[in-house]
Amino acid sequence: MLQGKPIKAAVIGPANLVERVASSAREMDDRIVVEFYSYEEEEQILDLYRQASAKNEVVLFTGPLAYFRVQGAFPNWVVPSTYVPYSPDWLYPPLLRLLSRGYDIRKASVDGFGRDAINEVYAEIGFDSRGVLSWTETSDEEELYRLHRQAYESGQACCIVTCIRNIYGKLLRHNIPVEWAVPTNSALRELLKKGILLGEAAREAERQVAVGILEFDDPRQEEELGIPYEYRRERLILAVHQILLGQFERLGAFVTPTRPGSFLFIATRGSLKDFTHSFRSFDLLDILKRKTGVAASVGIGFGSTPWDAGRMAYKALQMARRGGGNCCYLLSEGGELWGPLGSSQALKIDIRVTANQALFRLAEKAGCSPPTLSRVIAALCSLDKSFFTSEDLARLTGVSTRSAQRMLKRLLEAGVVKRAGVEKIISPGRNRSLYTFSREEKEVREVLEG
Template sequence: MQIKVGLIGPGAIVERMLRVIQSFPSFQPAARAADTEEEAIEAALELGRSAEALVLSGAPSHRALKLSKELQVPAYFVPLNGSGLYKTIFAAHRAGRLAGGIAVDSLTEAMAARTLADLGLEDVKLTVYDGPAYASADKLVAFHRELAEAGRCGVSFTGVWQVAEQLGRLSLPCELIVPSDQDIIVTLERALLSTESRRSKESQIVVGMLSVDRFEQMARIRSSEHELQKLKLDIHRMALQYVELLDGYLTPVGSDEYLFFTTRGIFEKETGGYKTIPLSKDVYQSFGLSLSVGIGFGTTAGEAGTHARSALRKAKEAGGNACYIVREDETLIGPLEMADPVQAILAPTDASLIRQAEEAGMTSAYLSKLLYHMARHHKYEYKVQELAELLGITVRSAHRLLGQWIDGGLVDVAAYEKVPRGRPRQIYRFTFLAGKSL
């Protein structure tokens, strides 16, 4: 089941965290906007009643929450470091605003100086706030205002939302330092490891199925049986090495298919939180072959095996070179990154959505192809000709299916495209999956 986590901070940063958290299929986020420490504490106490962990946007709110001593769940904050300063300094540099020097708070002098050095801006005059680590917003505003009025600062950089707002009202040039995506990812990983649900599932059995795509075709072009047997042994050896990393057990179940067992905690760690299958890249680079992979979670080994077979079928239906995960609640995760990188995965596709698609006449094969194509290209709108080509059917059949899917509430007409002759072409949007984009 998904683990509920609370996200708290200014609206713009919470939106960023919501975007990043979509690459964590285990999380079910609940977000609250909070611009002040008081609002952050109030939001934390509210979310803490149902969430297993909280992630706050900055250290001051986290400190205030810890001092309140009212929270019963783990709470983490996204740290600010030099990486969050790069984008803001670069933007100010392009705008020609660094000539008068810069003033920085929320970071150490070493972090700020290193960032300037990395950007080749060592000559820029730098002043860093050296007061208390958790200074109030009023003190930080006074620091920046004093430097600006003395002509010692052309632009201010702050990591505190309230300070940025107040400096803006004073018409003083200011840039808000926001955490990088990597900073948010690291914090979310820490939060995930702290949850009771995550710890209780670490020893859960995971069943995986590996299948070599178009193996029979590759076998036919081998010059001899000896070469074919060598290929099988090489692939088997690579699969063994990968499963060894998972502390798992591997057994072949055919000339081109393997079955393995591991535990959920190890599998999550080795896949980077269900993001990538490095074995596929190794097989592709060594032999020019791709893999279809199905992973199954379940409360029993039998249930996990059934889910693994279902996930493998979806990977093959998507055209191969894909990996899907079917979890114990039958939600679908995928595709994971394979040899041909898919830069993102879809958020978990709920089992009810899958049933809705099937009831509206969308076969599992069509759904698998759509999920894979949408994850790769972030595309949710199609012309009928594009859809026919993607699904490998005629335009007439595509029109018929679209009619069924519109009646079933899966698809809407999103727009019309004008053409030189004839009626405008309709553009269809798969509304039931559009919410799964990153």
């Protein structure tokens, strides 16, 4: 890629936030070019991400809800992505607008923010927060709507602040005083700056050296063919070499045999990303198998120097050998591992995560992989509240409530979380169990603080 070419970034979010990011983007320098993808319903988010990631180098989300929904569906991010995290700063504009409209914000009904955040913001603007209703015990949209409306109609609250666009729209249609808490303009500008940094880091990574090692054995038995072994071996090596030259020519890659049954190739990370469809498949394996009968083991390493890339390639090759051949692993010096390519189980793992021994032990107890546990914990930590439900986990990760309940049950049995009571539901139906992290457990503290 050209050094001076602007970063291509996509922004995904509700229409009004996307418009504000567009306004901020016009004030940015020419290092970034932004495409905008707005949604009216949350069900549109995954389709928008598919479109955006196919055409852009970076995807930016205006809030954590959409980000974690995509992460649940696409654990192997196609392109670098980030989001605007919840912040107490979001509270200032809606509260000041309610004040200017003449409402007593000391009797507000607020969702999305913990009691500590509310107390902090109210103290800074000189108001008593003891009468403020804070709904952090649930994230169910319908239940929150009922809680807000009941608080207003009963006189407990005279105005409402919500983080959820649909609730804002419903309350507004019923002429209930409400303001929508959204990221500040400065937070949206920071999002674009993060996009530039992510894009530049991704480009730098694509310029990394890629070293690949391909090994194979003669799959055919000498007695079956009646051809001297030496002749057959040389013809097979020539056939494989010819296929490699034809495939790697379009990458501009260097390829050479190093010993019988082994080839070395050198390219860049960016060219191999295209060749492997963003590190998801390695068609060369099928071509070799079909044309020569060879089941090859391939290890590819990425590094800032040929030496570092070569070391990673040998480690990746060992993993491919242990996988039984006809597969490929890719390993970066930063600890990212992709593989086995050529398998339906191909995935990306950050082996720096598995190096966290506390996380590894907790994942083993919970019966899940360390990356999965890491994603679940990150999603729950983004809630800005001490307690959470299975509905919270389902909403953030995009899985069904039943799947989220199963995961929380496993975390409960592993000691990662513990029960913290029951959330009483005003509407008909069963009450929901509340959970919190078992911070008294040393391993849980290490993971949360690490």
